[in-house]
Amino acid sequence: MGGRIITMQRQARELGRLRTGWSVPSDKPNGRPRPVKSKTWVVTSHAEHYVEAAAAAWGGTVERWQPQGAGAPQFRVITTAEQLDALLPPGDPLSQHNEMWNKGGCMRRCDGETEQLTRQPCICLQQFGEEWHQQKKGTVCSATTRLNVMLPDMPDLGVWRAETHSFYAANEMAGTVDMVLSGTNGQGLVPVTLRIEPRTRVAGGQTKHFPVVVVEVRGITPRQALAGPLPTALALDPTGSRAVAAIEAPRPDYLADAEAALTVDDVQDVYRDAHAAGHLTDELVERLKARADELKAEQQAEDEAGPDEDGAYPVEVVEDGSEPAAWPAVAAPGSGARR
Template identity: 70%
Template sequence: MGGRIITNQRQARELGRLRTGWSVPNDDPKKRPRPVKSKTWVISSHAEHYVEKAAELYGGTVEQWQPQGNGAPQFRVITEAQQLDAVLPGGDPLSQYNEMWSKGGCKRRCDGETEQLSRRPCLCIAEYGEDWYLLRQNVYKKDKVCAATSRLNVVLLDMPDMGVWRAETHSFYASNELAGTVDMVLSGTGGKGLVPVTLRIEPRTRVAGGQTKHFPVVVVEVRGVTPRQALSGPLPTAVALDPAAAAEGRLAIEAPRPDYLADAEGALTSDDVRDVWRKARQAGHVTKDGDDELSQKLLAIAARKDAEAKDDDGSNEGDEQGPDEEGIWDGEVVEEAPTERTTSWPAAAAPGSGARR
């Protein structure tokens, strides 16, 4: 097996972005473009065929799109979907910072306590106090403070290529809920395995200072499994990819399947291998008649165990073996009738005595 660079961060390639709005030119060319909130997901990418597939799956019309700034032209589709089924990849899929951007790039990136670029204490708190985020609701002051920026990586299973799509939101309220949901999931899975989720754009209303505000919030919901299942540890991959099948009973959410062949190889005798087969039959992993592939492999291991046992006691030498040092010849060995312990072994197995060493 090939080696890896230990210090490298392993991350899936980003295929595109999932947004909850777009911007249109302002009537005043000196002012920034005017943001437009969307009730449905907006999907963009540098690859046109990705966006074409998104339009096929979620509706909408593919169009060329120029991001703000000096970014390369892209393609986007304003879909008809208010929710997207996806899975969370392994590791921690969520990144969050309070950020302030300008045409020159990122001016501030803060974790709530320390501004990462200047290594100074949070500048927004120093200037505007603990409720600084409320200034984001004031159109004249929103550019004075950072925006709570959340980036969540998800996998869209029916889209082309292997990689992640980045859902980004600048909602303060969404940042709290996203972190809470993802942290609960990670507490159960430890960041291992996939978790089925639904990304939904949920309209919210907030009344403060005599004003009513309507705004969309990105919500992440665990999909197709109960909280008990999601918090009990990493889900089987088949369940994460098709939770509906699990809910209908077509897939079982169960402990990982034992490695029966490894257990059989570690057994001392063919009787021990027979016990492994009985365990597999009780779990429903082999057929009753033993005509499946796993049973046949276990039978082959049992036969080899018998051969190894005969090699050890010299019984495979047949007539060439003479009397022992006291002049006594081995008597003929007559196999006993199968006991109740052997009746569960398939008839095709016909195991030997498997005498324990």
């Protein structure tokens, strides 16, 4: 690997966003856009072929989309998927702040104690107390959570940013990610599922229904997730479907192949194939050796028969020992061959 600038932060390119809603123009003159919550994931990107791949994988129709503000036009698909298979990349993929935005940009960015732009104590906490998050939207900051994930079956290498402004999702996502990081120390990939889960909350005599983004560890046990960095192959295929397919594949008929062999070398090739596939047993080794001995005896009988019709004698073949030279010691009966 070549040299690197030691002080430069290295991060994967952002390929697009994973959203849980969109906005529509207000019915009122000069009114603010009205948010619409989605029960399924919304995928947006500057690259049309990324969004087309998302539509092929999770349904929906690709359309041109204009983000709020003066951002460049993008592409969007409102999928039919309530959950997505993803990977947590190495490092810390989670970023959280209490934020307040307007048309001019970010007005406040707070870590819960200190407002980062002015270095003042948390303004929302001072104004409304510990239950400040229950105030009307727009009057206080929103708990903003951004999670970078990789989508293993999408084009290109990079991250997709899932963003939510749910106070409840912020607590749960941070707890899950921090537990995973405690085991992996930010090294390696971790398979997860991103799911939009409907929730209900009753407070002040009112019932509210709202979606929450849930991060679930996928295909591995808590023991595996907390035991250290996962092998990349396991992270990419946590359910073991490739291994299961290999186990369920029909086993070759090695004995039939040996019976069809014409030389000792052919029988040894059958042995090597069975050894490479992990199919050797003591019984199979013995039967392959017996077949090799049969072929050797046939060859010796032909050699003792004298010259052929042209008066030519067969070439003498000299072998060391009575067993084929290619049988490794591990193949001997009772030597630990797999049963």
